[in-house]
Amino acid sequence: MTLKIGVIGTGMIGRDHTRRIQQVLAGAEVVALSDYTPEAARAVQADLAPGATVYERGEDLIAAADVDAVLVCSTGSTHEAYVLAAIAAGKPCFCEKPLATTAEGARRIVDAEVAGGKRLVQVGFMRRYDAGYVALKQAVETRTGAPIMVHAAHRNPTVPEQYVTPMAIHDTFVHEIDVFRWLLGDDYVSARVTFPRTCAASHAKLRDPQIVTLTTARGVVITTEIYVNCQYGYDIQCEVVGEEGIARLPEPMAIQMRLNASLQTAILTDWKDRFVASYDTELQDFIKAASAGTATGPTSWDGYMAAVTCDACVAAQESEGTAIAITNPERPALYA
Amino acid sequence: MTLKIGVIGTGMIGRDHTRRIQQVLAGAEVVALSDYTPEAARAVQADLAPGATVYERGEDLIAAADVDAVLVCSTGSTHEAYVLAAIAAGKPCFCEKPLATTAEGARRIVDAEVAGGKRLVQVGFMRRYDAGYVALKQAVETRTGAPIMVHAAHRNPTVPEQYVTPMAIHDTFVHEIDVFRWLLGDDYVSARVTFPRTCAASHAKLRDPQIVTLTTARGVVITTEIYVNCQYGYDIQCEVVGEEGIARLPEPMAIQMRLNASLQTAILTDWKDRFVASYDTELQDFIKAASAGTATGPTSWDGYMAAVTCDACVAAQESEGTAIAITNPERPALYA
Amino acid sequence: MTLKIGVIGTGMIGRDHTRRIQQVLAGAEVVALSDYTPEAARAVQADLAPGATVYERGEDLIAAADVDAVLVCSTGSTHEAYVLAAIAAGKPCFCEKPLATTAEGARRIVDAEVAGGKRLVQVGFMRRYDAGYVALKQAVETRTGAPIMVHAAHRNPTVPEQYVTPMAIHDTFVHEIDVFRWLLGDDYVSARVTFPRTCAASHAKLRDPQIVTLTTARGVVITTEIYVNCQYGYDIQCEVVGEEGIARLPEPMAIQMRLNASLQTAILTDWKDRFVASYDTELQDFIKAASAGTATGPTSWDGYMAAVTCDACVAAQESEGTAIAITNPERPALYA
Amino acid sequence: MTLKIGVIGTGMIGRDHTRRIQQVLAGAEVVALSDYTPEAARAVQADLAPGATVYERGEDLIAAADVDAVLVCSTGSTHEAYVLAAIAAGKPCFCEKPLATTAEGARRIVDAEVAGGKRLVQVGFMRRYDAGYVALKQAVETRTGAPIMVHAAHRNPTVPEQYVTPMAIHDTFVHEIDVFRWLLGDDYVSARVTFPRTCAASHAKLRDPQIVTLTTARGVVITTEIYVNCQYGYDIQCEVVGEEGIARLPEPMAIQMRLNASLQTAILTDWKDRFVASYDTELQDFIKAASAGTATGPTSWDGYMAAVTCDACVAAQESEGTAIAITNPERPALYA
Numbered sequence A, B, C, D: 001m002t003l004k005i006g007v008i009g010t011g012m013i014g015r016d017h018t019r020r021i022q023q024v025l026a027g028a029e030v031v032a033l034s035d036y037t038p039e040a041a042r043a044v045q046a047d048l049a050p051g052a053t054v055y056e057r058g059e060d061l062i063a064a065a066d067v068d069a070v071l072v073c074s075t076g077s078t079h080e081a082y083v084l085a086a087i088a089a090g091k092p093c094f095c096e097k098p099l100a101t102t103a104e105g106a107r108r109i110v111d112a113e114v115a116g117g118k119r120l121v122q123v124g125f126m127r128r129y130d131a132g133y134v135a136l137k138q139a140v141e142t143r144t145g146a147p148i149m150v151h152a153a154h155r156n157p158t159v160p161e162q163y164v165t166p167m168a169i170h171d172t173f174v175h176e177i178d179v180f181r182w183l184l185g186d187d188y189v190s191a192r193v194t195f196p197r198t199c200a201a202s203h204a205k206l207r208d209p210q211i212v213t214l215t216t217a218r219g220v221v222i223t224t225e226i227y228v229n230c231q232y233g234y235d236i237q238c239e240v241v242g243e244e245g246i247a248r249l250p251e252p253m254a255i256q257m258r259l260n261a262s263l264q265t266a267i268l269t270d271w272k273d274r275f276v277a278s279y280d281t282e283l284q285d286f287i288k289a290a291s292a293g294t295a296t297g298p299t300s301w302d303g304y305m306a307a308v309t310c311d312a313c314v315a316a317q318e319s320e321g322t323a324i325a326i327t328n329p330e331r332p333a334l335y336a
């Protein structure tokens, strides 16, 4: 009855998911761990899962007879191979983003899953599990009338020095790319990027902020401000404008203070606090589906479409002001 | 066609009303000035009303043939005599609060005005002209259902050393006393005061904060927090709870800022900024009515009832926790 | 390693806690069920815990060798006996409110637990686990300065016909009684009740709304509006006024809508939705402590003090306007 | 001492300005009226300014010896000639927007005013006098750090059938064009228009909504949603994103209601209510400057730059997705 999970990659997110399974969620336990650095896996074993077996190779963990399902939390470049191995083994697999480092790699996963004939992969797009986005989607479907525009912002207080312009797409905007496809039930047909002057806090290899304009197949226009040196906080904004009205993503829960001539609520500064509850929910959802031998939630197709869209957005960065077309391949019936 | 106004008392408020009449409002001009310190009157004359005559005695100003209407802005103890003189002269008179320093004095004004048979006096309860309170009254009359409770707060950042406990009634709470009578269209029947522990910022002669509970003839219970050392700002709160819903006084207009990990709007710190627009409106209303030889707005009766209620509240402070009854004399037909 | 729990009482809350343990929380399973109506226990067994044993008598469930810890979710009048039996058996026990139907009964539980020398009982005051109240407590302890006043409201849209005046204390206000003691770290010394006119939606045996004023040992004054026919929603408000500033409980998360000439967010209407997440948290906390053979969270002493305060508030209802003193017995060292 | 004003055009806005001068503002009176339909001028005379002279021709009103200053409130196509006549007569002139119906016409006014060597013209861009925008400008100059982006929206519930696509620029967006130039103290260098799918409530000749992207000389990017069939209300939004933080235009003052399971404030539906106070302020400012023989506030140059920018935006509508360059002629010293 208890789902036996193997975790590949025991860095920050792999450790955190292990803690979640062992101490927070119902219905699963971690029975196997693996990491490029075996000592890291052993440390997580010691701290959180003393009954788990540590494997040197992820492939062996996937093959282990007592492993029912796999979490892929290793470095991005290894995702594709592990996910393909899990599909080959017929085991449900939760894969942290990115599903693969290239659109072609993600497509190979899609093709393998389709060939197998059933869903086995859930991609770690946790925002779809955030209570705010879930409520926003319901509001868009029942109260605003059909959507026409989305105004969004993704702001970080600062980023490290190695963060360069294309990472604003692959590491930051990718969350909006997935969540808006899901929110609108629509696909993208073009992307355009506009750069205002670069903020003083940025550096030579990062044009920040930028505004990405996506257009969907149904004609919805989505403008998103990406500003990763905004200084004041980690702030995710989203407003959907429909035929009848407008719905806006809630601010995170905060105490309202009257203090020092100011009526104020705190804004988060650490991205890890923003969607913390949605990690629990996405993984509980995975446990439930995997216990039945399948997967729900964000699909390989979603991971592939995110990769395709990211590529178009980076091309749009490189030809500022030009609309880059996004081609949508035919969606396999498995993801209908 | 232009109303000719004489201003008695040229301190802060008298000077400000003179500026208002000369530079902001339509339909009036200041033709006469008077002050206990004649140089003060002459300074206002020089700065704002070069055409005005300066009188040594307020009585002479009231009697002057070219004075159509009078503003009484002198020190509180002189109000009663000047207002009675204006009534005797048949001239419309705007009197800053208090109408008189005792309930008996206010009653004498009521009796004189009633004897004259027409309204001539407007008391300077400016909150009735505040756009927020006006909208609140409309909401209470049309949307909340009949009122049952009011929760209010009157907070100052600090008060000067000479501010002692009864002044919390006479100088501070008197504004709520008047505006809630008007808001509810009701009269008070009892007052009770509760003192929490005194805040650290207060002093030996001031018990601060305090909670005053007023009950009305229709059974509405009004609880008001008076807190004049609240530190954080000048803040006026009012929420009316009715049979169907609740209406709340708006916060003053302020820019919403995202700054330093905080979503914030400014709170005022100076009481003079809070109802600044309502001074314009109350005086324009006086000018309009006085031009027709009468007065509208807050009446002598309102000033008298405020004085009666203040006396009950001070008695309630002195017998903490006890409900003090408030007797409502019969209302003369002039104020029906 | 997995805590084995027996659930006594399988009505709405007992069933819900069973679901929570089986499907949501980590580290526990339900191995035993009991109910006054055995079919009810068997239905929960069938739906949620097929491996559990059904007992006819709660006492037998408590005594069962494989039961590590007990949840008392039966009707209130049976709580005292079951909790005493769990203490006698040395088993951790989570008891839904009320701990007992009388202050004397609650005192007997306190005495038994103290005699045993260690904490075994957690009372189901779930608000202490609500993320909003937790954040409010932190704000009061770190940002507002020492508290002086609390303004609160507890509003239900409607109540059933059998809900009569004292139930506003025992069933409704009891939540504020406990959570404010915890929030302030203080004890009550008096209670007073003020009744405005009764709202039109009420009935002959229910004076609604009412305002309860509690005073604490440190001189904090707490005014709470209880209004159980407010029509518009289920609404819990709490504002703490301190030496330096004010902190306010957040509104529940809601989508901001612009629709039909109105900027709006939804207000809940069902009390079951308001603190839903805190039930998970309180029970996870119980599982963690019980796995170590003890209890944390709200104590028997808290349950006893709530009962004592409820009695004073009902007496205050019966002598409207009079302050009823609340005597605080010496607190046993176990609850220091 | 009283400024004598002649009003040309006594339609809705001319009548309203006449009322304002006669009944609300200090320091001026209407002594002359003129309208294409003389009966309209006579009706305003009868209702509001019995002492005024009615002229058949605006040119005669401008020439009248007792007219100190002129208000041009007639139909747009007549503005240029009247303003040029007022400049020729050396009389201060307040001109409702548009200053002229073409950029060339506006340029002729600029040239005439420059040739005269002193400011005489104020254009009726009233938003600059709105308390919200004034506070926003102050926040941008003192608190947000240098601006980088502006996100704005201009929404009407509906528009009449004759409102076609270019009117979204000339009649609607022109307000943002002027107010953002003033807010940022910057000039535009390009305009681009993006059209989402057209909303169901629109008609064949109106592509609605649309998003206009303006770029300034300093590299600020301004995205404005124009949506004139938004159904829910008249709603003006503006958020300025700077180096350090974000400032947002306040919502109009409104009572907060708790009603029908909704926490709500009213949104305006009639554009005439949104900036009503700023009409008073702009005209008081004109009276003050005109009394000194000159003009302040929005200049002829501002009117000209608005016309130039409107032309670029309409060109951008016609070549959707293409950035249209905006050339800024050298600014005459008179407008430095």
Ligand SMILES: [Mg+2]
Residues within 6 Å of the ligand: A096, A097, A124, A125, A126
């Ligand atoms: Mg994830």
Ligand SMILES: [Mg+2]
Residues within 6 Å of the ligand: B096, B097, B124, B125, B126
């Ligand atoms: Mg006043």
Ligand SMILES: [Mg+2]
Residues within 6 Å of the ligand: C096, C097, C124, C125, C126
């Ligand atoms: Mg509970």
Ligand SMILES: [Mg+2]
Residues within 6 Å of the ligand: D096, D097, D124, D125, D126
């Ligand atoms: Mg205008």
